[in-house]
Amino acid sequence: MTHRLSGLPLTPYYSASKLRWIRDNSEAGRSPDTIFGTLSSFLVRHLTKNAEDVIDHTHAARTQLMNIRTLAWDEKLLELFGLTGIGLPKIVPTAYAFGNVHTPGGDVPLLASLGDQQAAMLGLGVFEKGDAGINLGTGGFLMVNTGIQLALAEGLMASVHYSNEQDVYYLLEGSVNAVGDALEWVRTNLGLFKEYEEVDDLCWKASTDTVAFIGLNGTGAPHWEANISTAFHGLGPESTSADMVRAVLEGVVFFIKDIEEEVRKSGIEPRNFILAGGLSSLTYLSQIQADILKTNVRISAGREASALGAAFLAGMRHGAWKPDDIRRIAAQGELANGETNPGLERRYKKWKELHRMTKNLDKV
DSSP: OHHHHHSSOSOTTSHHHHHHHHHHHOHHHHOTTOBOOOHHHHHHHHHHOOSSOEEEHHHHHTTTOBOTTTOSBOHHHHHHTTOTTOBOOEEEOSEEEEEEEEETTEEEEEEEOOOHHHHHHHHTTOOSTTEEEEEESSSEEEEEEEETSOOOOTTSEEEEEEEOSSOEEEEEEEEESOSHHHHHHHHHTSOSOSSGGGHHHHHHHOOSOOEEEOOTTOOOTTTOOSSOOOEEEOOOTTOOHHHHHHHHHHHHHHHHHHHHHHHHHTTOOOEEEEEESGGGGOHHHHHHHHHHHTSOEEEOSOSOHHHHHHHHHHHHHHTSOOHHHHHHHHTTSOEEOOOOOHHHHHHHHHHHHHHHHHHHHHTO
16 A cells, blocks of 8 residues: 555655654654654755745655655555654645745745755756666665656655656656665675775676675665575685675676666666766776666766756756756766676576575575
8 A cells, every 4th residue: 555655665764654653752743833844844944944844745755655646645644654643844846936045145045855866867867758867876776757657666666756836757766775885895894895996996807607695784676675684606716806896796786677677567668877876987887787788878977966956956947957958968978888798697697596595595
């Protein structure tokens, strides 16, 4: 029911269960004067000094209490989480006249508020139906624009991309829970390298078919396994740190490939892939991402796609920007051409089998 109504699977990752805990375990949570919002609604309230509490569509959706179809607080979801009757902000579009921010230089209108990943997709120029953005930082996301069509797919998340007073645009997305975290783990805990500048060279030097399934922080969409182990396969006397580091990095693109396959099953054909985030600077990763997806992947020229996307949305609301302007800016990055890569395909098959075996071993 939660997926059908909110677009999100039932998981403690989202706000609803946390709001329930706050209500049950704090005096402020039980006060009839308390408004349960997100950090964004808190910031908007205090930046603009408005009397009315508001929350944009993207942040409201991530509470798991908003109906993804009606874009209103859903009574069935509120009842499910035991939150009927709580104070909630007014839901508004992501591009909206939120009020003025008072600065020493004068009042500045606040015209945009939206979630981090949704903003990143705007910053990457993901505007047309089927456009796909991959953002790899601490975690990872593959998000596909579904236009004005809401698309629900088993195991994936349906999200509001951005909205205004007239239209609402949607995304279908999947997540990888450990990307940068996984590299930090093998650097700090396993000591496989010292500086991140070494990662690219290590990956290109790897020579064995070692694969790694990374279960740190559990798995995100489409698997949703909260407690699963991390496992390596293929280690032998000839194995080196290069083989293990490459296995971890390839595990990231294998997760992205799993998400892409689920998106296709929903009837949406991803295209115009663009890659961003801190790890997009790794030439090995960008190349194998293109290879495993069997298509060309554009590497974003910018590193701060989320901030850029929020600025673009405000500019669109003000009339200074149009989607085509933003797409032209986003298209300036280099292109990784997808190539046939039998070794990568072979390791992807092994990785999928390692995933299955790890799940079964965790049951013993």
